[in-house]
Amino acid sequence: MDQAVLFDSLRTAIWVAVQMSTPILGVALIVGLVIGLLQALTSIQEMTLTFVPKMLAILATFWVSMDFMTGALISLLHDTLLPTIARGF
Template sequence: MDSNAVLDIGLDALILAAKLSAPILVTALVVGFAVSLLQSITQVQEVTLSFVPKAIAVSVALLVAGHWMISETVSFTQELFTRIPSLLSGG
């Protein structure tokens, strides 16, 4: 196994991690921004007011994107398993 193969697998793993975390992070960012905007407009500064909507939104995002996330992870793992013979033979 050469260094190019290791770098290729590492790059694919980082891209997969970014793709899998994007729906959750974007959801938390948008909901957090909306709640912060609402808090600044109404001048209500309550910590739980920002936490509970984000937790609910992230849960909904996991329910919506969960199947896609699992299928992406499974396909990446299957691709790694199909690469094993070529990695071991060096070709």
């Protein structure tokens, strides 16, 4: 396998990983900021108050975006990785 093809495949795979993780990380960030602001305003320092809503929001986001993630992985496999493997690395 030529180095340029390898690096291009790796770059594409990393970009797909970033695209797939963005919705979940974005929701975790927003929920964490809202809960942190709520805790700062009300002086409630309960650890489960930060953990449980964030986990539920992440789970819901994962469930909603599963179709997008699966499509991105299948697209990566068909467009990038399979032609590279078919050429014999």
